[in-house]
Amino acid sequence: ALSVGVVAETAAGERRVALVPKLAERVIRRGLRVVVEPGAGEGAGLPDELYAAAGAELATAASPARHCDIVLTVTPPSDADIARLARGTVLIGFLDPLGAPQRIEALREAGVTAFAVESIPRISRAQAMDALSSQANVSGYRAALLAAQRAPRFFPMLTTAAGTVPPATVLVLGAGVAGLQALATAKRLGAQPTGYDVRPEVAEQVRSVGAQWLDLGIEAIGEGGYARELTDDERAEQQRRLTEAIGGFDVVITTALVPGRTAPTLVTAEAVHGMRPGSVVVDLAGATGGNCALTEAGRDVVVDGVTISSPLNLPAEMPLHASELYARNLVELLELLVDAEGRLAIDPADEIVAGACVAGLPEEVA
Amino acid sequence: ALSVGVVAETAAGERRVALVPKLAERVIRRGLRVVVEPGAGEGAGLPDELYAAAGAELATAASPARHCDIVLTVTPPSDADIARLARGTVLIGFLDPLGAPQRIEALREAGVTAFAVESIPRISRAQAMDALSSQANVSGYRAALLAAQRAPRFFPMLTTAAGTVPPATVLVLGAGVAGLQALATAKRLGAQPTGYDVRPEVAEQVRSVGAQWLDLGIEAIGEGGYARELTDDERAEQQRRLTEAIGGFDVVITTALVPGRTAPTLVTAEAVHGMRPGSVVVDLAGATGGNCALTEAGRDVVVDGVTISSPLNLPAEMPLHASELYARNLVELLELLVDAEGRLAIDPADEIVAGACVAGLPEEVA
The missing domain is CATH 3.40.50.720 (NAD(P)-binding Rossmann-like Domain)
Incomplete structure (x- = not known):
């Protein structure tokens, strides 16, 4: 045999x-x-x-x-x-x-x-073979757990006799399988999740897991449903708007991968400096250069009180x-x-x- | 001034x-x-x-x-x-x-x-001063997160094109503030939580956070709402029944503390041996001897593939x-x-x- x-x-x-x-x-x-x-x-x-x-x-x-x-x-x-x-x-x-x-x-x-x-082609007959998706599901779930672990605050709102703490605000950049699972897990944990992707057609999927959609007004759809790379002008404008938005979140999880290429920088050094001390960035793109400019692949670094975590193989942790x-x-x-x-x-x-x-x-x- | x-x-x-x-x-x-x-x-x-x-x-x-x-x-x-x-x-x-x-x-x-x-007396006028409760809330939340982190499996049920994985089963021993928060957090994460306490009157609170109640048929209520210590016979019978029950869970979180005394052993070595490889025990009583016989205070140990984690100061991690x-x-x-x-x-x-x-x-x- x-x-x-x-x-x-x-x-x-x-x-x-x-x-x-x-x-x-x-x-x-x-x-x-x-x-x-x-x-x-x-x-x-x-x-x-x-x-x-x-x-x-x-x-x-x-x-x-x-x-x-x-x-x-x-x-x-x-x-x-x-x-x-x-x-x-x-x-x-x-x-x-x-x-x-x-x-x-x-x-x-x-x-x-x-x-x-x-x-494996992304056709419906091959869905059951989609190992990229199954492992991305694990990565997204673990990324949200890791962010909760690193955060000095509750994800859920907590009401006590002495008062209330508000829920954590979580921004997920990239709404592929990993991003959607990170949003869903953050939502499960009681956080207020917001999703962003350069492909505006995924807004509905982001909303379907209970997250808000961050509309920066920039679109870029490429072959096979992946994001295409942005033009220089688009990228500059995207970064400017993102940098502004990021400062309002307690947690940012980045999942923007372009197959076979260096990951796009979405969280600039300036964006990190704009975050409050105690904020957390979990960058799933560390192996291909990182979505955050300050990411050190495979390590945790703390910059201005912001923890930037770069796990390289989250599926292996589960x-x-x-x-x-x-x-x-x-x-x-x-x-x-x-x-x-x-x-x-x-x-x-x-x-x-x-x-x-x-x-x-x-x-x-x- | x-x-x-x-x-x-x-x-x-x-x-x-x-x-x-x-x-x-x-x-x-x-x-x-x-x-x-x-x-x-x-x-x-x-x-x-x-x-x-x-x-x-x-x-x-x-x-x-x-x-x-x-x-x-x-x-x-x-x-x-x-x-x-x-x-x-x-x-x-x-x-x-x-x-x-x-x-x-x-x-x-x-x-x-x-x-x-x-x-501070546990009277309603003093609720807003109840630091034991506020910190126990943090401990219970973090204990559930830690268990999810250590588990080699999803807490939520996951349905994929290639099939479904069932939710994790989580047993929480001790249904005080920490135990209830651990149950609530495990439930939020999509696990199937079950609570146990020697005080049967807390069953309703356990159910109110969406958990099942494990009825071992042993009761022991002491002063101030704390569990009193069990008699030797009660303890032996409790351990026998618990040991049997524990083998059915993926995760056990223990929160049974008796103020000023050594913590009761609820998870025996035999119980750990009866758990499946990949199971997880998180013991919040490590500082006073542990609720698990194999706990090493402040450390993670792996016995027969079961991870036993003893965090000593979870509030300090958040x-x-x-x-x-x-x-x-x-x-x-x-x-x-x-x-x-x-x-x-x-x-x-x-x-x-x-x-x-x-x-x-x-x-x-x-």
């Missing part, structure tokens, strides 16, 4: 795993073998025994997970990881094709058929559910690549296959 | 301050002077300039805050602090009279008239609002001790004065 390998992630701080036991069971019921690297689930609180109980095998030196027909991963493989993949392997995971095209080239040269979850959601996404894609008899059946004519396959797409149906 | 000193807290990790600028203003309007130790508000994000703008003076070596007629503090004074108080000083703050009676004796010997906020609420409580008490002309007027016949004054109560009205 076709074998599916699950690697133990090696990136620093990565606690997720690409397949959880109950999804392994589903794959095995489909007629495939699952081979798990020992300890792969440990960071997510999933010991090897749970995989074994689900019917998975544990990888050994003689039968490494990376020699399976299909290999599942969370983070992109290193050069050393790629060298350990056999020619003809099907690799599925986050591969950062826009940020690191040289890795995709290395996979192609190694004869690997690579599916990047980032490249590894059980992040892994479970991710595994569901991968298994949905995996099931598209395998026929009813449990054999590889990669259809290059399928829109999802063609979109997600970033290296080694077979010419014909296997 | 009567002077009111605000000390800079010296206890490790203490970021609160006993008076915030806007309450200083209220005291000054009352005809009193406010003298603030430089940097007193810094940990709470309140620079000296804000106090100065409110009309307060900054203490100097020649005019120390501890030489004021009335001195406000958050944490109990050290021996060195007591030595710096002049005879006749009125001291107001957390003084831990039950936990450290020798400190109260030292204050009495130093000729200090000491008001412990812990000793210093701005914790200080603001606390300052309101102190000023309410202060205003009871001062007459319309701004002179000390301590009435030993007043129930609140008589209850709160733990040392040096004047024999007659001043």
